Amino acid sequence: MLIPPPPNHPRPLPAGEPRLQLLNISKRYPGVLANDQVSLNVMPGEIHAVLGENGAGKSTLMKIIYGAVQADSGQIQWNGREVSIANPAVARELGIGMVFQHFQLFETLNVTENIALALPPDTDLKTLAVRVREVSEKYGLPLDPERLVHALSVGERQRVEIVRCLLQNPQLLILDEPTSVLTPQAVRKLFETLRKLASEGVSILYISHKLHEIQALCDRATVMRGGCVTGGANPRQESTASLARMMIGRDLPVCHAPVYAGEVKAALEIDSISRPKDDPFGVTLEDISLTVNSGEVVGIAGISGNGQAELLAALSGESTGRSDSVRIAGLPVGHLHAGQRRDRGLSFVPEERLGRGAVPSMSLTQNAMLTAHRQPGLSRFGLLDFKAARDFALRCIERFDVRCNGPQAAARSLSGGNLQKFIVGREIMQAPKVMIVAQPTWGVDVGAAATLRQTLLDLSREGVGVLVVSEELEELFEICDRIAVLAGGRLSAAMPRNETNAEQIGLLMAGQAAAASV
Amino acid sequence: MSLLTPRTNPSKLMQWAAPPLAILATLLTATVLFYALNKPPLQAFYVFFIEPLETENGWSELALKASPLILIAQGLALGFRARIYNIGAEGQLLMGAICASGVAIYTDGMDGDWILPLMVLAGAIGGGLWGALPAWLKTRFNAEETLTTLMLTYVAVQLLAWLVSGPWRDPGGSNFPQSIMFSEPALFNALFEGLRINSSVIITLLAVPLLWLFVKRSFLAYQLAVGGQAPSAARYAGFSAQRTVWISLVVSGVTAGIAGAAEAAGPVGQLTLSLSPGYGFAAIIVAWVGRLHPIGIVFSGLLMALIYIGGEAAQVSMQLPSAVSWLFQGMLLFFLLGADAFVDYRLKRRKPFVIKEAQA
Numbered sequence: 057m058l059i060p061p062p063p064n065h066p067r068p069l070p071a072g073e074p075r076l077q078l079l080n081i082s083k084r085y086p087g088v089l090a091n092d093q094v095s096l097n098v099m100p101g102e103i104h105a106v107l108g109e110n111g112a113g114k115s116t117l118m119k120i121i122y123g124a125v126q127a128d129s130g131q132i133q134w135n136g137r138e139v140s141i142a143n144p145a146v147a148r149e150l151g152i153g154m155v156f157q158h159f160q161l162f163e164t165l166n167v168t169e170n171i172a173l174a175l176p177p178d179t180d181l182k183t184l185a186v187r188v189r190e191v192s193e194k195y196g197l198p199l200d201p202e203r204l205v206h207a208l209s210v211g212e213r214q215r216v217e218i219v220r221c222l223l224q225n226p227q228l229l230i231l232d233e234p235t236s237v238l239t240p241q242a243v244r245k246l247f248e249t250l251r252k253l254a255s256e257g258v259s260i261l262y263i264s265h266k267l268h269e270i271q272a273l274c275d276r277a278t279v280m281r282g283g284c285v286t287g288g289a290n291p292r293q294e295s296t297a298s299l300a301r302m303m304i305g306r307d308l309p310v311c312h313a314p315v316y317a318g319e320v321k322a323a324l325e326i327d328s329i330s331r332p333k334d335d336p337f338g339v340t341l342e343d344i345s346l347t348v349n350s351g352e353v354v355g356i357a358g359i360s361g362n363g364q365a366e367l368l369a370a371l372s373g374e375s376t377g378r379s380d381s382v383r384i385a386g387l388p389v390g391h392l393h394a395g396q397r398r399d400r401g402l403s404f405v406p407e408e409r410l411g412r413g414a415v416p417s418m419s420l421t422q423n424a425m426l427t428a429h430r431q432p433g434l435s436r437f438g439l440l441d442f443k444a445a446r447d448f449a450l451r452c453i454e455r456f457d458v459r460c461n462g463p464q465a466a467a468r469s470l471s472g473g474n475l476q477k478f479i480v481g482r483e484i485m486q487a488p489k490v491m492i493v494a495q496p497t498w499g500v501d502v503g504a505a506a507t508l509r510q511t512l513l514d515l516s517r518e519g520v521g522v523l524v525v526s527e528e529l530e531e532l533f534e535i536c537d538r539i540a541v542l543a544g545g546r547l548s549a550a551m552p553r554n555e556t557n558a559e560q561i562g563l564l565m566a567g568q569a570a571a572a573s574v
Numbered sequence: 575m576s577l578l579t580p581r582t583n584p585s586k587l588m589q590w591a592a593p594p595l596a597i598l599a600t601l602l603t604a605t606v607l608f609y610a611l612n613k614p615p616l617q618a619f620y621v622f623f624i625e626p627l628e629t630e631n632g633w634s635e636l637a638l639k640a641s642p643l644i645l646i647a648q649g650l651a652l653g654f655r656a657r658i659y660n661i662g663a664e665g666q667l668l669m670g671a672i673c674a675s676g677v678a679i680y681t682d683g684m685d686g687d688w689i690l691p692l693m694v695l696a697g698a699i700g701g702g703l704w705g706a707l708p709a710w711l712k713t714r715f716n717a718e719e720t721l722t723t724l725m726l727t728y729v730a731v732q733l734l735a736w737l738v739s740g741p742w743r744d745p746g747g748s749n750f751p752q753s754i755m756f757s758e759p760a761l762f763n764a765l766f767e768g769l770r771i772n773s774s775v776i777i778t779l780l781a782v783p784l785l786w787l788f789v790k791r792s793f794l795a796y797q798l799a800v801g802g803q804a805p806s807a808a809r810y811a812g813f814s815a816q817r818t819v820w821i822s823l824v825v826s827g828v829t830a831g832i833a834g835a836a837e838a839a840g841p842v843g844q845l846t847l848s849l850s851p852g853y854g855f856a857a858i859i860v861a862w863v864g865r866l867h868p869i870g871i872v873f874s875g876l877l878m879a880l881i882y883i884g885g886e887a888a889q890v891s892m893q894l895p896s897a898v899s900w901l902f903q904g905m906l907l908f909f910l911l912g913a914d915a916f917v918d919y920r921l922k923r924r925k926p927f928v929i930k931e932a933q934a
Contacts, residue, residue, distance in 0.1 A: 374809050395812025404810075412806040418799075425796060426811045439791045 081130035108280035109501040123147040153221030163206035240562035309506040316351035323521025348521040355536035363545040401489030416468035456481035473500035578919035596909035622884030634771035642833035644875035646857035649829030653822030656802035662723025664854025665730035666701040670831025673700030675845035678760035701831015709823040753845040774836035786868035
């Protein structure tokens with residue numbers, strides 16, 4: 057068998073009948089009602105946005121439609137018939153495709169082989185390669201079927217996922233936060249593809265919390281908050297502010313950046329770090345230099361996998377090098393390990409919260425010790441004072457509004473956003489001279505993200521040098537004084553925010569990445 | 575498709591209920607076993623678990639056996655928590671016994687209060703070195719410590735065999751592979767008249783609260799625990815992974831070495847081939863059954879000692895083979911690991927594929 061034939065060709069639908077209709081879907085997890093009587097319908101050829109913060113229940117709902125999770129109650133109607141979607145295979149058979157936020161590709165296989173994995177085992181690879189090329193050209197998703205996946209950029213990997221879905225002739229395509237890793241230019245290309253698909257009658261469910269994208273792309277939006285549908289709207293007729301109100305229930309907070317009046321001196325100096333990659337899928341750092349002054353926030357834009365992990369490890373001390381390659385407040389620290397750099401005034405919030413920034417099974421009190429043990433009173437004569445650590449954790453929880461069951465709660469019991477607040481809080485409370493934060497608001501809800509950004513701004517205005525590494529351009533433009541781009545292991549010059557724009561940064565992100573991936 | 579899926583929130587209660595459940599399962603299986611051997615199970619259990627505790631001598635033997643098991647298991651647990659799996663405590667124990675015996679043999683005929691402490695110190699050094707060797711191999715060559723510690727155990731066994739049948743053999747011992755009997759200054763005193771229990775158990779009594787304090791409060795133990803549970807977090811915080819390896823292996827080597835010295839200078843009183851009835855291996859089970867917790871280990875050590883003594887009694891009074899007590903040890907660990915698996919994971923039943931169609 058070659059390519060699965062278009063499965064159960066759509067019964068001609070009576071005009072005005074939805075392709076997918078959800079009726080009163082509910083799903084309860086221990087301690088949380090993820091979906092509460094959710095109803096939703098999607099018409100053929102419609103681009104339908106599902107808008108909501110993290111934890112609003114969007115992902116659960118999509119997993120129910122895709123058969124990865126079973127609803128406790130409620131009905132799913134597909135092309136007018138009630139169906140029970142027991143697993144993703146059933147969903148695919150019905151004609152439902154899903155592009156996940158985190159790609160599920162094997163790096164050592166080429167594009168065709170990766171796609172074949174989702175198809176029946178007797179699929180002929182040569183014919184498939186031809187089909188891949190056809191489909192990818194038809195929808196403006198240029199792809200070389202022979203390329204190995206590890207050599208592809210993130211945008212290209214996403215195309216593989218989309219082409220994989222398209223080969224199964226879906227009638228409904230679900231995309232979960234598809235633009236979080238794309239440059240502004242790649243986002244525009246993706247939108248063209250999606251519009252073309254919609255014009256051919258494919259329905260699209262588009263999950264996002266980025267309001268301007270939804271306004272640019274979607275015909276209709278369903279807004280969710282706390283597991284419930286809080287409204288439906290035509291996003292083109294709404295303002296960003298009114299959509300935000302529906303999504304978070306109040307006005308979107310804005311950050312303000314006061315002028316720094318204190319003394320300006322170099323807080324963090326990075327002096328021509330070059331480092332060959334240490335694993336085959338790593339990135340080689342090439343001659344990276346940057347200075348972060350006290351009183352300013354510097355941002356490093358770029359898509360993860362362009363040297364971000366390697367650079368952060370070199371700065372935090374998880375990997376070491378020449379002593380003068382990194383200086384904190386003038387002191388060479390490049391040869392020191394992470395703990396010694398912290399002793400000299402460095403704080404660091406890593407991208408991975410569970411397992412790196414915090415020990416999952418340990419309590420918040422114990423996790424406070426991870427870096428705060430050097431604070432006075434927390435340890436003496438090699439013994440730890442867990443009562444003092446508990447007080448420290450408690451102060452952190454209160455000051456940074458961490459929602460949890462108190463300091464004895466295990467780190468893994470917190471939501472991603474709350475754990476992030478705890479880790480950022482723990483690092484800020486050490487009174488650092490330099491604060492490095494990776495993906496500060498990744499997975500954090502909109503309201504808390506604004507608070508976190510403001511916290512970082514305020515910290516910098518107290519004379520701390522703040523370095524933010526982020527994939528979110530809007531975030532960087534909101535809080536940074538200067539922005540540099542890390543692409544293909546090279547860092548561009550840091551440009552003052554008001555002398556650059558998203559378009560230019562996007563080109564830097566893409567241009568150098570493309571040159572490096574050849 | 576995996577049959578076992580991890581539980582998001584393993585129950586704390588079940589983590590502690592697992593050892594009693596494993597003991598229960600062991601007893602049930604043993605019942606079947608005793609039936610198969612044509613021995614009345616109730617009598618067998620009585621001989622195994624009750625009879626030894628009816629005499630003063632039984633309690634004395636229990637303390638004597640539990641003492642090395644608990645001491646070694648405390649050291650091992652420290653490493654296990656850091657995911658450093660030293661399974662060669664038996665070899666470290668023998669090296670400790672060898673070094674301590676060396677002191678006793680070369681000071682034979684001398685008198686002084688310093689001899690016994692020197693023996694314990696020599697035992698600690700011997701065991702510590704035998705733990706340091708795998709630590710060096712791991713940090714230098716990334717050699718798996720489970721293999722190196724186990725293999726070094728056989729080296730220690732052969733070294734012991736050579737010593738007691740060669741240079742250290744008792745000239746007046748009619749060619750038995752054993753050293754001279756140690757003289758008075760190289761022996762721990764008996765604590766009570768007529769019982770074998772001696773002052774070496776005091777070492778364990780002191781070590782338990784000290785290690786408990788170390789585990790609960792020390793920064794070092796905290797670093798070891800972080801390194802074991804989340805290696806990336808340890809790197810992030812700047813805790814050295816190499817130091818974790820060294821401390822785990824050397825400390826467990828030292829405790830095993832002291833236990834070996836205490837055996838030689840305690841109940842055995844000389845260096846022999848059969849110095850240890852597998853304490854180093856049994857202590858691995860003791861550590862796990864005690865949930866790697868300093869107090870839990872005390873209880874599991876007492877239980878394991880009871881199995882040892884009960885096994886000896888059952889051999890004598892019921893003609894049960896000595897393998898029965900090994901079976902008890904093996905089953906206990908087997909059932910515990912099984913119970914642990916179900917505490918952390920649950921069995922996932924696959925749902926059948928159904929496309930339900932509503933009535934048109």
